[in-house]
Amino acid sequence: MTSGSTMALVAHDGMKNLLIDWSKRNKAALEPLTLFATGTTGGRLTDEVGLTLTALKSGPKGGDAQLGAMIAEGRLDALVFFIDPLSALPHDVDVKSLLRLAILYDTQLAVNESTANAVLANIR
Numbered sequence: 001m002t003s004g005s006t007m008a009l010v011a012h013d014g015m016k017n018l019l020i021d022w023s024k025r026n027k028a029a030l031e032p033l034t035l036f037a038t039g040t041t042g043g044r045l046t047d048e049v050g051l052t053l054t055a056l057k058s059g060p061k062g063g064d065a066q067l068g069a070m071i072a073e074g075r076l077d078a079l080v081f082f083i084d085p086l087s088a089l090p091h092d093v094d095v096k097s098l099l100r101l102a103i104l105y106d107t108q109l110a111v112n113e114s115t116a117n118a119v120l121a122n123i124r
């Protein structure tokens with residue numbers, strides 16, 4: 001059964017394995033949530049973790065912007081976003097925009113494993 005809380009899971013390519021491993025370890029806590037993900041991340045979470053989620057467009061092709069719109073419309077409670085701190089990204093402006101909106105709307109935001117654990121422990 002899903003809960004009323006919505007969470008998005010997103011990881012850059014260099015961070016995807018970390019998010020997959022974290023999601024496997026936390027599958028039982030994630031399953032009751034209504035989950036969203038950007039395209040490539042979502043495909044891997046579905047195939048490798050077995051999570052049920054709504055996959056949006058790939059991040060560089062508008063997926064980050066779709067999540068930003070969800071936040072602005074009050075449709076996203078939490079964002080787990082494993083940003084690659086060591087790679088330049090072609091869609092850096094989209095990443096910045098998504099983070100800015102998460103801050104502006106006081107959305108629960110996790111950008112690494114420690115904060116993802118804290119957000120997951122806090123969400124209902």
Ligand SMILES: O=C(CO)COP(=O)(O)O
Pocket residue numbers: 010011012013037038039040041042057058059060063064091095
């Ligand atoms: O680029 C991303 C977030 O900025 C993630 O997008 P994908 O999940 O499609 O790789």
